[in-house]
Amino acid sequence: MLRRIDLRQGLGSLNGLLPRAAADVASVIDQVEPLVSDVRRRGAQAVLDATEKFDGVRPATLRVPQQVIDDAVAGLAPEVRAALDEAITRVRVGHRAQIPTERVTQIVPGGIVTQRWVPVGRVGLYVPGGLAVYPSSVVMNVVPAQVAGVRGIAVTSPPQQATGWPDPTVLAACGLLGVTEVYAAGGAQAIAMLGYGTVDTDGTSIRPVDVITGPGNVYVTAAKRLMRGIVSIDAEAGPTEIAVLADEKADPEHVAADLVSQAEHDPMAASVLITTSKALADAVEDAVINRVVRTRHRDRVTAALTGQQSAIVVCANLEDAIKVADAYAAEHLEIQTADAPVVARRIRNAGAIFVGRWSPVSLGDYAAGSNHVLPTAGCARFSSGLATTTFLKQMQVVEYSKEALAAVAPHVLALSAAEDLPAHGEAVSARFPDGVR
Ligand SMILES: NC(=O)c1ccc[n+]([C@@H]2O[C@H](COP(=O)([O-])OP(=O)(O)OC[C@H]3O[C@@H](n4cnc5c(N)ncnc54)[C@H](O)[C@@H]3O)[C@@H](O)[C@H]2O)c1
Ligand SMILES: N[C@H](CO)Cc1c[nH]c[nH+]1
Numbered sequence: 001m002l003r004r005i006d007l008r009q010g011l012g013s014l015n016g017l018l019p020r021a022a023a024d025v026a027s028v029i030d031q032v033e034p035l036v037s038d039v040r041r042r043g044a045q046a047v048l049d050a051t052e053k054f055d056g057v058r059p060a061t062l063r064v065p066q067q068v069i070d071d072a073v074a075g076l077a078p079e080v081r082a083a084l085d086e087a088i089t090r091v092r093v094g095h096r097a098q099i100p101t102e103r104v105t106q107i108v109p110g111g112i113v114t115q116r117w118v119p120v121g122r123v124g125l126y127v128p129g130g131l132a133v134y135p136s137s138v139v140m141n142v143v144p145a146q147v148a149g150v151r152g153i154a155v156t157s158p159p160q161q162a163t164g165w166p167d168p169t170v171l172a173a174c175g176l177l178g179v180t181e182v183y184a185a186g187g188a189q190a191i192a193m194l195g196y197g198t199v200d201t202d203g204t205s206i207r208p209v210d211v212i213t214g215p216g217n218v219y220v221t222a223a224k225r226l227m228r229g230i231v232s233i234d235a236e237a238g239p240t241e242i243a244v245l246a247d248e249k250a251d252p253e254h255v256a257a258d259l260v261s262q263a264e265h266d267p268m269a270a271s272v273l274i275t276t277s278k279a280l281a282d283a284v285e286d287a288v289i290n291r292v293v294r295t296r297h298r299d300r301v302t303a304a305l306t307g308q309q310s311a312i313v314v315c316a317n318l319e320d321a322i323k324v325a326d327a328y329a330a331e332h333l334e335i336q337t338a339d340a341p342v343v344a345r346r347i348r349n350a351g352a353i354f355v356g357r358w359s360p361v362s363l364g365d366y367a368a369g370s371n372h373v374l375p376t377a378g379c380a381r382f383s384s385g386l387a388t389t390t391f392l393k394q395m396q397v398v399e400y401s402k403e404a405l406a407a408v409a410p411h412v413l414a415l416s417a418a419e420d421l422p423a424h425g426e427a428v429s430a431r432f433p434d435g436v437r
């Protein structure tokens with residue numbers, strides 16, 4: 001079921017050998033661009049037309065009425081409410097620990113540079129809701145924004161055909177977190193709506209945001225890429241990926257369960273086993289086949305596991321396996337080897353690392369205290385998962401005394417002359433009519 005990539009003879013350049021999806025963000029950009037432009041030109045009507053086309057519903061307003069959110073909170077099953085409360089608590093603890101401290105550095109006597117962190121003003125948070133619904137993504141988006149101190153928080157999620165509004169558990173999670181500005185829009189049209197702003201059908205304005213974050217399918221991710229520059233975005237958190245780095249000590253049932261777990265997100269999800277053991281590879285393959293026949297979302301799990309984005313990669317040794325894991329740069333990387341913490345320390349590229357047999361990715365999806373909005377498609381080589389700092393800007397504050405400016409003035413003058421920008425130097429010398437030495 002999972003194709004094999006046999007690298008026991010060595011790695012070579014790895015070029016073209018890593019399992020990657022046939023359709024990626026770049027390949028759908030041309031489909032998504034007209035949707036984004038249409039929202040820019042026609043606003044809410046374009047959002048609603050696309051919603052009708054892709055989601056099969058046309059809500060009366062884009063904004064979800066407060067009563068609908070309140071009803072969703074009231075209707076929440078007690079065990080789901082308890083689970084959301086626990087997830088919120090843990091994610092809050094994890095994200096408070098990410099708040100950077102203001103640093104005041106005395107560069108020279110009288111010359112101070114302070115690194116200040118300021119929350120952005122208004123954010124738009126995307127919560128997926130196509131093939132599955134994601135109240136957990138409400139928690140993962142909203143909690144870091146709140147911890148960062150963002151004042152304006154808008155959430156958007158696709159309306160469901162049953163109610164015409166986003167999934168009730170998604171709405172309830174918003175309610176529990178005190179978010180009142182919630183929109184019934186998904187896909188690329190929702191991202192464009194947040195980025196450009198528009199006027200709702202009832203005449204109220206949907207103000208543009210400064211930052212858009214959140215996971216989504218390949219269309220959502222393409223729209224985020226197109227909006228970058230108009231707003232800031234978090235990493236491209238597209239179709240889910242799991243890679244498991246395992247040796248002969250790993251339990252094949254655990255590995256198979258974890259590979260299948262993430263395959264149920266999307267036919268485009270990727271499940272990759274990187275192993276030093278041919279025997280483990282065979283055992284995992286058998287265990288996956290057994291699980292797939294009885295798993296609930298069998299069709300999309302099968303599509304994900306048999307797609308070219310999924311594979312079992314067999315390596316000659318642990319060194320090679322680590323190189324493959326780093327080159328692949330998975331959204332989630334599990335380490336199921338002897339000395340797993342030591343191996344985990346050596347990994348440079350992954351959205352998040354799950355160490356040892358008691359730390360499955362599903363734990364991180366809901367309740368580890370980490371964030372589940374993570375870079376995909378190799379973006380973990382250069383970007384990080386959603387964090388409190390995603391919603392903070394760093395500002396440098398420069399404060400020099402007269403004496404400290406006088407002391408460095410000759411260097412400023414010399415560099416401004418070297419760049420043939422003499423007015424820069426004059427802005428300093430103007431402060432010292434008696435001349436600078
Ligand atoms: N990387 C992460 O951090 C992370 C976290 C959670 C989920 N995910 C991923 O999020 C995704 C959720 O996907 P989903 O589809 O369930 O929900 P979604 O909300 O991302 O996408 C649904 C929307 O896609 C739009 N759409 C559907 N078909 C389209 C088409 N042909 N052209 C243009 N737009 C179209 C529709 O408007 C719909 O509202 C999955 O791929 C999952 O793996 C990623
Ligand atoms: N595995 C997803 C991140 O790629 C997050 C998630 C939410 N719910 C279940 N899983």
Ligand SMILES: [Zn+2]
Nearest residue numbers: 240261262365
């Ligand atoms: Zn998941």
